[in-house]
Amino acid sequence: MMIDFVPDRSLYPFESRWFDSSAGRVHYIDEGTGPPIVFCHGSPAWSFLYRHIVKGLRDRYRCIAVDYLGFGLSERPAGFSYTISEHTAVVGELIDHLQLDDFVLMGQDWGGPIGLGAAITRADRVKGIVLGNTAFWPIEALANRAFSVIMSSRPMQRRILEQNLLVEQFLLGKSGPTLSAAEADHYRMVQPTKEARRGLAATPGEIRAARPLLEKLAQDVPARLGDKPTLAIWGMRDMVFRPKACIPRIRSSFTDLNIVELRQAKHFIQEDAPDQIAAAIIERFRSC
Numbered sequence: 001m002m003i004d005f006v007p008d009r010s011l012y013p014f015e016s017r018w019f020d021s022s023a024g025r026v027h028y029i030d031e032g033t034g035p036p037i038v039f040c041h042g043s044p045a046w047s048f049l050y051r052h053i054v055k056g057l058r059d060r061y062r063c064i065a066v067d068y069l070g071f072g073l074s075e076r077p078a079g080f081s082y083t084i085s086e087h088t089a090v091v092g093e094l095i096d097h098l099q100l101d102d103f104v105l106m107g108q109d110w111g112g113p114i115g116l117g118a119a120i121t122r123a124d125r126v127k128g129i130v131l132g133n134t135a136f137w138p139i140e141a142l143a144n145r146a147f148s149v150i151m152s153s154r155p156m157q158r159r160i161l162e163q164n165l166l167v168e169q170f171l172l173g174k175s176g177p178t179l180s181a182a183e184a185d186h187y188r189m190v191q192p193t194k195e196a197r198r199g200l201a202a203t204p205g206e207i208r209a210a211r212p213l214l215e216k217l218a219q220d221v222p223a224r225l226g227d228k229p230t231l232a233i234w235g236m237r238d239m240v241f242r243p244k245a246c247i248p249r250i251r252s253s254f255t256d257l258n259i260v261e262l263r264q265a266k267h268f269i270q271e272d273a274p275d276q277i278a279a280a281i282i283e284r285f286r287s288c
Contacts, residue, residue: 001195005073005189005190008182011182014031026074026090028064035104036063038105044166044170044191044200045109046187052270067190070202084210110134117213123228127229129231131232133234133246134241137217138211141245148208175266225254234246234259234265234269
């Protein structure tokens with residue numbers, strides 16, 4: 001299943017590109033020239049989330065933002081389970097397909113473990129890391145685990161599939177970022193039907209199901225990537241990845257770390273503070 005939504009060029013002024021991965025057809029953008037940066041989104045977003053940051057960086061970086069299978073404009077392939085490990089493998093295939101070397105990886109939300117998982121096996125090709133409001137270790141907080149259980153229940157799965165709950169309530173609801181009506185529609189229209197939302201529906205359960213993968217990342221990230229120049233840029237009002245719980249863990253994992261605190265930003269930092277993020281990336285990797 002493919003998505004036939006065409007983004008508004010005034011909001012998403014990028015050329016759509018396609019990669020036939022081993023699991024399905026992947027949509028991505030590849031804008032600008034210079035050192036490459038790979039942007040990995042979380043749920044329930046897509047590469048549209050990074051539009052302002054890409055526009056701010058493409059005059060000096062090659063900006064690659066991917067839509068995972070089941071998200072954005074990418075395919076919804078039959079037989080794909082939408083696990084974090086499967087998304088990780090597909091992102092790795094795209095990195096290899098584009099023959100990226102000395103690349104910076106940015107991940108937020110599920111984009112952290114997905115991107116880091118792909119980077120670990122390509123550590124010699126990684127120039128730096130940017131992490132924002134994410135976790136690459138098992139999530140123990142009771143609220144997060146309760147969210148996983150509740151959202152995996154049959155009634156809530158029905159609401160995710162039939163009412164687009166994750167987009168409507170958690171991205172576009174009162175606690176989400178301030179968006180125009182047209183911007184909000186760009187998040188809605190890439191998840192237009194029950195069948196299109198299968199990937200969304202799978203993500204809450206992965207908070208628990210991906211525990212073995214996250215346990216491995218918790219060991220492998222410091223061992224394989226811990227000496228890379230790293231930027232942690234954090235929305236300090238995020239109720240999902242709370243700063244007091246996450247930032248100390250990141251401090252202990254990376255030896256060459258800069259931290260930027262976005263005092264007014266919540267979970268979707270790319271919407272709340274894109275200019276600050278772009279400036280922080282430029283500053284961090286200027287001399288690396």
